[in-house]
Amino acid sequence: YGAGSARSLDEVDRVFEIGSDLIDCAACVPELQIEGAAHSLCKLVDTYRDAGRADWQAVDVHIEVLKFLRAAGAETPAAAREKMVGGLRKVVTRVARALGVDVDTSSDPVSGLSL
Numbered sequence: 336y337g338a339g340s341a342r343s344l345d346e347v348d349r350v351f352e353i354g355s356d357l358i359d360c361a362a363c364v365p366e367l368q369i370e371g372a373a374h375s376l377c378k379l380v381d382t383y384r385d386a387g388r389a390d391w392q393a394v395d396v397h398i399e400v401l402k403f404l405r406a407a408g409a410e411t412p413a414a415a416r417e418k419m420v421g422g423l424r425k426v427v428t429r430v431a432r433a434l435g436v437d438v439d440t441s442s443d444p445v446s447g448l449s450l
C-alpha cells in the first residue's frame with residue numbers, strides 16, 4: 336500500500352483489516368492519535384464499500400499521516416496531532432459527500448473523542 340501501488344476495489348477489505356489492527360495496537364498509546372487516524376481510515380474504506388468505488392489518494396493521505404504519527408508523534412505537539420486527525424476526518428466527509436454516501440464523523444466510538 337502507499338502511493339503508486341496498483342490497487343483495486345477488492346483491496347478495501349484488507350485496508351480495513353489493517354486499520355482495525357492499528358486501532359487495537361494503538362489503544363495503549365492514545366495520546367499519539369494513531370487510533371483516531373486508523374479509525375478515520377476504516378470509515379474511509381467503509382465509505383468506499385458503500386459506494387462501490389475508491390479514491391486511493393485519500394487512502395494514501397491516511398497512510399502517510401499514520402506513518403508520521405508512528406515515527407514522530409511523540410515529538411509532535413498534541414494540538415498538531417489533533418489537527419492532523421481532524422483533517423483526515425474532513426477528507427472522509429468530503430469523499431463521502433462526493434460519492435453520495437452518508438457517514439457519521441461526529442464522534443469516534445473507539446476513543447470517545449469528538450471528531
